[in-house]
Amino acid sequence: MIRVKLKSKLALTGAATMAALFLGLNASAARMDMVDVSNNNGYMSNAEYVSMRNEFGVKALTVKISEGTTFKDGYAASNIANGQVAGLYVNGYHFAHYTTKAQAIAEADFAGQAAQAAGLPVGAVLATDVEAEEQGSLSQAANDRNNAAFMKEIQKFGYRADIYTSGSWANNKMTIKGKTGWVAGYPYVMAGQKWYTNNNAWQWSGSAHFRISYGGFDVSQLYTDYYTAGQKSTVKPTDKDAVKTNNQEANKHTSKPSASSKWVKETKTYTLKTAVKLRTGASTSSRSITILPAGTTVKTDQAIIQGGYRWVRQPRFSGYGYLATGPASNSLEYVKTGASHTxxxxxxxxxxxxxxxxxxxxxxxxxxxxxxxxxxxxxxxxxxxxx
Known part of the structure; x- marks a missing residue:
């Protein structure tokens, strides 16, 4: 997946008008064009989707449909129906586990049938979400073969295909060609930066908050009309002042880690003795992503001493988290190494x-x-x- 609220009048004509309507008027901030939801978000009402549309500028909704060949998201049908009533373009995604071409085809058949049963409209995108450990152990060629098989099969159900994955996997673990792909990458500094502009969509936050919805959501900026095509929509004008304010506020909640010292490689596993804040950067002024409670296991890849603390970096899907392990004297005040787990x-x-x-x-x-x-x-x- 910042509970915040959300002008600029320009005299535009012809193609310029259409471009401004699609791209939005707040060019310096990443936009909340699309939100994706699943059973993890619980029941989402029509009113929540209307609020997302009017106050945050959300245009498109991408709903989890299925996973593997056994799991169908129980909230898919209500998310699709309520999103459509709210006037959003509605799409779907399938969380993939396939490691062979045959498995990819089987998962596509399962996803296509589940999407039809849930009411996903013909012409919508049904993306394959490729980020599981299974694909991480495969070669780029194997993932490309399997993804191609999934996408070819899913089109038999009348859906358009695409691939969702992390920026670290794009064109590394699998090929994501230009003008395709929905890529996740969470930057340290939002303002003035746009990531993955050559793709269909960029998921820039996994913890965006909306005024009347509980919890965090994944939000994406759209660069093409791929996720807003192939179906009719009744999207109504949004509250432009609210959209601008909310998008700018959401963009504030990442920060760049300080580079005053040199990062060194550190591959360790820590178990927290007390609760510690996981932050977006190696600074006490960086936004807190979450509070890790005592007993949490943290795997790190780098460490640095700066700002009076010893900081470590935790690799996360689509980016990193940072936490202070102790004072700059390098004593591990908050942590101890090693742990046995169930x-x-x-x-x-x-x-x-x-x-x-x-x-x-x-x-x-x-x-x-x-x-x-x-x-x-x-x-x-x-x-x-x-x-």
Whole structure:
């Protein structure tokens, strides 16, 4: 997936007018053109989608449809229906686990049937979300072959195809050609920067907040009309003042880590002794992403001493998190190394809530100790630390 609120009159004609309407008038800030939702967001009402549209400028909705060949998102049908009533362009995505061409075709058939049953309109995009551990162990050629098979098969159901993945995987773990792809990459500084401009869409935040909706959401900026084509829409004019204000506010919530010292490689696993804030940069003035509770396991790849603290960097999907492990004297005041854990393997139909309840945990604690949030998708076969 910042609870914030949301002019500029220009005399434009012809093509300039159309470009301004599509691209928006707030060129210095990343826009909240598209939001994606799943069962992790719970039931989403029509009123919530109307608020997203009118106050934040959301044009398109991309709904989780399915995962693998066993999981169908139970909220897909209501998300599609309520999004359509709100006048949004509605699309879908399938969380992929395939490792062979045959599996990719099987997952596409499962996703296509699930999308039809949930009411995803013909002509909508049904993207394959390729970010699982299974694809991480494959070659670029193997992923390209499997993704191509999925996309070819999904078109048989009347849907348009695309690939969603992280910026670190694009053209590394799989090929994402120009004018295709929905790429996730969370920058340190928003203002004046645009990422992945050669693709269909750039997911620039995984924790955006909307005024009347609970929790964080993934939001994306659109560079083409791929996710707003192939279907009719009744999108109404938005509150332009609110949209401008809300988008600018959302863009403030990332910051650039200080570069006053040199980062050094550090591959370690820490277990927190007390709660520590995970931040967007290596500075106490950087925004807090979340608070990691005591007992959380943190895997790091780099460390630095600056600003009076020893900081470590935690790799996350689409970016990094930073936390202070102690004062600049390098003593590990808040952490200790090493840990033994009890793991739980996710089963079809599981959710953060059901796993947490089964193991006597708060679901936020469960997610945090696995380096995730309750809005992160979990999938069958994934191992989670529960003790």
């Amino acid at each position: 793991y739980y393997t996710v089963k079809p139909g599981d959710s953060w809530w059901s796993i947490a309840h089964r193991n006597g945990l708060n679901m936020t604690t469960l997610a945090s100790q696995n380096g995730k949030t309750i809005y992160t998708t979990i999938y069958p076969g994934q191992r989670l630390v529960v003790r």
